Structure formats: structure tokens, C-alpha cells
Amino acid sequence: MDKKILIWSVTAALAGFLFGFDTVVISGAEKELQSIWNSSDVFHGVVVIGMALWGTVIGAIFGGIPTNKLGRKKTLFWIGILYTVSALGSCLANDPYTFAFFRFIGGLGVGASTIAAPAYISEIAPAKDRGKLVGLYQFNIVFGILIAFLSNYLLNNMGDNAWRWMVGIEAIPAVIYTVFVLGIPKSPRWLLIKYRNSEAKQVLKTINPNADAELLMDEIKQEMKNTVANETIFIKKYRLPLMLAFFIAAFNQLSGINAFLYYAPRILEEAGLGESTALLSSIGVGLTNMLFTLLGVFLIDKLGRKQLMYICSFGYIISLSLVSAAFFLNWEGSAMPVFLFMFIAAHAIGQGTVIWVFISEIFPNHLRGSGQSFGSSVHWVLAAIVPSFVPALFSIVGAGIVFAFFAIMMVLQLVFVKYMMPETKGVSLEGLSKKLINE
Structure with a gap:
């Protein structure tokens, strides 16, 4: 590199x-x-x-x-x-x-x-x-x-x-x-979108002096030929990347990750553990999150985005089902922190590592900012809504049902990964545009 x-x-x-x-x-x-x-x-x-x-x-x-x-x-x-x-x-x-x-x-x-x-x-x-x-x-x-x-x-x-x-x-x-x-430097692809060709060529040469800058510029320009002035991500030909961004962002939050992060001490107390576990949980969650994110970053270009999402989905389903069972069957003691760390590890190696990479890859150059904005907005709106309802739902239906719901959502994520999510590993951004856009 x-x-x-x-x-x-x-x-x-x-x-x-x-x-x-x-x-x-x-x-x-x-x-x-x-x-x-x-x-x-x-x-x-x-x-x-x-x-x-x-x-x-x-x-x-x-x-x-x-x-x-x-x-x-x-x-x-x-x-x-x-x-x-x-x-x-x-x-x-x-x-x-x-x-x-x-x-x-x-x-x-x-x-x-x-x-x-x-x-x-x-x-x-x-x-x-x-x-x-x-x-x-x-x-x-x-x-x-x-x-x-x-x-x-x-x-x-x-x-x-x-x-x-x-x-x-x-x-x-x-x-x-x-x-x-x-x-x-400025992004060479953005410079080309703005028809600042000489600047783009200079940046491309700086990025990779051994590559043929003209060849890459021609590939990017070829993608731009298929675009229409003032088009948006919401027109028919961009339906697939739009749906992919929506689902990966929505499932990120429907895993319950922010509910876990915001309410970890409360969840552990609900499971019968004392307040002294609060500090342990926050430090343990932070370290687990960082170590498995590092592992995800190391593996993402080796195994690919889709494989990490498979690992993550199975990890989510197992850990969330165990958390739900712990509440229904009144398991107490050290089991809950283990399930919690298993959940955080599954998130960090999969969704946590993949989401921003995947959304940044699936839209064409001229609409990448808009596509990122759409996926990010879905993520953040749900990040605001889902944790807001968690304390009330704990009281109304109980924690066991809440985590069973999250587990079911992750079964749906697994279906999304298997049947809808493309592998984007090692493909140029322009190559992905050809593959995902329905002309």
C-alpha cells in the first residue's frame, strides 16, 4: 500500500x-x-x-x-x-x-x-x-x-x-x-465531475505515479456519459444501490446496537447484576468494540464485505437469542456480560466495519455524496428513534421480547445478505456502478 x-x-x-x-x-x-x-x-x-x-x-x-x-x-x-x-x-x-x-x-x-x-x-x-x-x-x-x-x-x-x-x-x-x-489533495473523482481535468490528472499522478492516469480518467468519464444533468438517487435506475443503502443502514440499528451501548448498565442490572458492573461493562464494551473493529478492518479486503456480514449476522442471532432467553428463563450471574460482549464483537467485525465502506462504494461518483447522505440519514434517524423506545418497551413488554425482536430482525438481515447484498471487494468504483445501476 x-x-x-x-x-x-x-x-x-x-x-x-x-x-x-x-x-x-x-x-x-x-x-x-x-x-x-x-x-x-x-x-x-x-x-x-x-x-x-x-x-x-x-x-x-x-x-x-x-x-x-x-x-x-x-x-x-x-x-x-x-x-x-x-x-x-x-x-x-x-x-x-x-x-x-x-x-x-x-x-x-x-x-x-x-x-x-x-x-x-x-x-x-x-x-x-x-x-x-x-x-x-x-x-x-x-x-x-x-x-x-x-x-x-x-x-x-x-x-x-x-x-x-x-x-x-x-x-x-x-x-x-x-x-x-x-x-x-482534493478527490480526483470529484475534480473530474466538476470538469477540472488537469487538476484531476495531477492528483491521480500523485496518488499513483506508475498508473496510466489517462486510462483511469477515461473510465471515470465513461461512467459520467451515462448520467443526466440534475438527476437524483431517487430515479428508477438507482433503485438497487438506494435499497442496499437503506437496508444495511436500517439493519445496523435494528440489531439494537445503540440500545446496548446506551443502556448496557441498565440491561445488566435488569438481569440481576449489581451496579458495580457498570464500569466493567463500559470499559469491556469499549475494548471489545475496538479489538474486533481492528480485526474487521484487517479482514474486510481478504474475506470481503459479504463474508463479514455473514459472520456478523450469525453472531447477532446467537447472542441476541441468548440475551432474550436469559431474561425469559431468569438466568443470573456472569452469563449476561458474556452474551453482551459476544454481541458487541459480532457488531464490530461486521456491521460496524462494513456499513460506511459499503455505502461509500455502491453509488456512482456524481451521486456518492447524496447516496452517503441517504444511508447515513436512515442510520441516524433510527439511532435516535430505537433507543428512545427501549426503556418504555422494557416496562411494557419486557426485555426478553425486545431482544427477541432484535434477533428476528437479524434473521431478516441474514436473508438480505444472502439474496440481495453484492460483494464489492476488489472492484473499482466505476466497475461497481456498471454492475449495480439499471440503465
Whole structure:
């Protein structure tokens, strides 16, 4: 693998590190903030905590616009600015409304990063390494989550203003990332879409001096000949990539992953374990997530996207069925954490690694930003809805039925993987467009 491409991919993937850090860092400060501002549970949950999530949804819905119009590189730069402003503003806020506003700005950065970063990396990566390079984005997310937990732990004893340090420290990696992004080249495929052919040729030569830049440019231009001005992803010929993006994003959340991550301590307590397991579960979940994401990134270009999704689907079905059975049969003790870690491992090696890679591959160059935006929006809207209903459903129908439902959804995912999901390993982006688009 070319060293330059690796460095540029890692730089773009650092947007994922900030995504993971930004999402989790609030967990160390939220109780103190509720106490300082004397907020009700509803106001605290919906405004102080929830605004970042809704910023993410808005960023995902509209992030395709700057990704297509300004370009992948400029969008990544502005994402860094959003993260920096959010961290500094949240740190200096003196009331819940100002704090929520700046957390919302950070959420916009998170949502947009799920579009621009995978799109950029997929467009500069050689086909044989594309999976692992785009997979670095997901690895950085889980690494950012772990570092946020560690950062909160280390800053916890900073006195009355510890929460300011916790949310403000993110400005340091955000500024570093923003400066680094200035050093990456523009996406050659985006440049060609904008008819900036000489710039595209120069970047292609920089990426791979030994390749025939003219030949690759001709292949990309050939794909562009089959496009119509101002077309969208919602027309008939793009039905298959649209459905693929919808299903992989929907099944990602219908596995119950966010319910597990948000409510792990509550789930373990429901299973009869004490509060002391909460810390163990968060650290254990974080480490399991990171190790199996690393394994997924290592395997994605060897085994392929589809094989990882098979492994993940069977792992989901077994672990979720065992969790459901544990609640129905009142199993207590150490079994539940084992099932929980099995579930996290299945997610990390499959859906966690595959989703952003797969969605970045299946749309044609000129609609990649819009396609990423669609898949990301489905993911984030369900990420907001599914966990919101989990506590109520635990009370109404019981945890056993909730996890049985998630297990049934993963049986449907297995059907999707077997009969509908194509293998994208090692195929050029233009080759995939020919294969998936129904002219």
C-alpha cells in the first residue's frame, strides 16, 4: 500500500475519532450539568443531551450538499471547524441553551463526517485496499470513544469546572485535524465531475505515479456519459444501490446496537447484576468494540464485505437469542456480560466495519455524496428513534421480547445478505456502478 494514500486516509478518518470522542465525552459531564443548571429529567435529556443527536441527524440529511458542491476536502475542513467551535463554545457556556446550541454544532460535524470522510477515502483508495482504508474511519470512531472515556476519567478531579475541561479538551484534536486536512489533495473523482481535468490528472499522478492516469480518467468519464444533468438517487435506475443503502443502514440499528451501548448498565442490572458492573461493562464494551473493529478492518479486503456480514449476522442471532432467553428463563450471574460482549464483537467485525465502506462504494461518483447522505440519514434517524423506545418497551413488554425482536430482525438481515447484498471487494468504483445501476 502506498504510504501517501495511507497518510491521507488516516487524516480523513480522524473525523471519525472526533465523532467518537464528541459523542461519548458528554457522559462524564452530564450529571454535573444537570445539577448545576437544576434541569428536569425531560429538559436535560431532550435539550442538553439530545441536541447533539439531532444535530447529527441534520448533518447527515444535508451533509451531501457541501460534499457534492464544495468537494470532499473542503467539507472535511469545515467539519473540523464545526468540531473546534463546538468544543470551545460548550466549554465556555454558562447556561443550558448556549451549551445545547454548541453541542448541536458538534452534532452537525458528526453527521456530515459520516458522508464526507468515507466518500473521500473510497475515491482515493486503490480497489484492493479500499475496504481497510475506509474501515479506518470506523476504527477511529471506536478509538475516539475509548479515549473520551479515558479523558473523562483523568479530568474528573479538576475541581468545580471539571466538566468544562472534559468537553473543551476536544478542541485540541479538532484543531490538529483541521490543520492536517489542509495537506490532503482534493478527490480526483470529484475534480473530474466538476470538469477540472488537469487538476484531476495531477492528483491521480500523485496518488499513483506508475498508473496510466489517462486510462483511469477515461473510465471515470465513461461512467459520467451515462448520467443526466440534475438527476437524483431517487430515479428508477438507482433503485438497487438506494435499497442496499437503506437496508444495511436500517439493519445496523435494528440489531439494537445503540440500545446496548446506551443502556448496557441498565440491561445488566435488569438481569440481576449489581451496579458495580457498570464500569466493567463500559470499559469491556469499549475494548471489545475496538479489538474486533481492528480485526474487521484487517479482514474486510481478504474475506470481503459479504463474508463479514455473514459472520456478523450469525453472531447477532446467537447472542441476541441468548440475551432474550436469559431474561425469559431468569438466568443470573456472569452469563449476561458474556452474551453482551459476544454481541458487541459480532457488531464490530461486521456491521460496524462494513456499513460506511459499503455505502461509500455502491453509488456512482456524481451521486456518492447524496447516496452517503441517504444511508447515513436512515442510520441516524433510527439511532435516535430505537433507543428512545427501549426503556418504555422494557416496562411494557419486557426485555426478553425486545431482544427477541432484535434477533428476528437479524434473521431478516441474514436473508438480505444472502439474496440481495453484492460483494464489492476488489472492484473499482466505476466497475461497481456498471454492475449495480439499471440503465
